Amino acid sequence: MQNSAKSVFGAMILLIQHLPHLHSTVAKREQFYDKFYSKLRHFPHLCSFKFNSKAPLKCFCSKNQTTHEAFQGFSALPRDTPWDNDTVWSTMALYIFSLHIPLSLGSLSLVSQLMHMPILDPQTKALSRLAIQTLEFILTLLLLKLTAKPNYRFRNFFRDNELCSKRNWIFASAFGVGFLLSLVFLTSLLAERVIGPKAVSNLVLKEILDCSNISRTACFIAYCVVTPFLEETVYRGFLLASISSEMQWQQAVVISSAVFSAAHLSVENSLQLFIIGCVLGCSYCWTGNLRSSILIHSLYNAMTLLLTYLS
Known part of the structure; x- marks a missing residue:
């Protein structure tokens, strides 16, 4: 132990004496290393040291391996969320029962009463639906x-974190759209063979699309712009991100997709809505931002509108 200490001390003295040569040319640096290594032989405990005479003396610092330890591998969602875990489900219940259900079920009848029209024409329905969806999104x-944490800046809600910027959300969106359409097509084909062919599922939507250009435009904006922003903000940006901070991301995707499906109040389409929610949830988890899931949602709704219009 004493010999090792003397050897290290002697090597340090040699290195300090020849320190000015470290910033010289390669030739001088090579001479320094040869001279230094020849003197180093007098210290047997350090004779196994090797030096590279072609490169300057450098310090290599390893990166902190825990930079992204808050992320769960596949998922880019951070553990720290803008909402406390104790208030997530109460906020979700407040949204569903105070905003979503009243505006979804009773809004058109209220418009009918205000306009003194027993039956709303398709164009009025489309414009009313657009206004109601926009109001729901704002509220x-x-x-x-x-309901967010007091010190949280809500404008950061739609911003990317460090890991998100390294993942291509456009690629994820393209893959998600293709995968979702293929999955929905296969499930629809299977259901058609088991149950039989199904007529147009939404006659009201078909009537709106066949009415006028104004009704079609309003319907497109409502279904392909406002609705994707609204639902992805609630079910992915808020619910999925919040519950994934206290459980595995796979479990969070399943739970948020089940809530997403149930909130549509459609037993007939519940399985299909659940599958859609899972695809959107996986896309959001991998990219870590809402742009991918919003784009997938928007393109899927646009495809649905097109098929309904052509049917």
């Missing part, structure tokens, strides 16, 4: 802002 953002 939802306000609700999420009010």
Whole structure:
């Protein structure tokens, strides 16, 4: 132990004496290393040291391996969320029972009473639906802002974190759309063979699309712009991100997709909605931002509108 200490001390003295040569040319640096190594032979405990005479003396610092330890491998969602875990489900219940269900079920009848029209024409229905969806989106953002942590800046809600910027959300969106359409097509084909062919599932939507250009435009904006932003903000940006902070991301995707399906109040389409929610949830988990799931949702709704219009 004493010999090792003397050897290290002697090597340090040699290195300090020849320190000015480290910033010289390669030839001088090579001479320094040869001279230094020849003197180092007098210290047997350090004779196994090797030096590279072609490269300057450098310090290699390893990166912190725990930089992304808050992420769960596949999932890019951070553990720290803008909402406390104790308030997530109460906020979700407040949204569903105070905003979503009243505006979805009773809004058109209220419009009918205000306009003194027993039956709304398709164009009025389309414009009313667009206005109601926009109102629900604004009120939802306000609700999420009010229930977030006091020190949280809500404008950061739609921003990427460090890991998100390294993942291609456009590629994820393209893959998600293709995978979702293929999956829905296969499930629809299977259901058609088991149950039989199904007529147009939404006659009201078909009527709106066949009415006028104004009704079609309003319907497109409502279904392909406002609805994707609204639902992805609630079910992925809020619910999925919040519950994934306290469980595995796979479990969070399944739970949020089940809530997403149930909130549509459609037993007939519940399985298909659950599958859609899972695909959107996986896309959001991998990319870590809402742009991917919003784009997939928007393109899927646009395809649905097109098929309904052509049917």
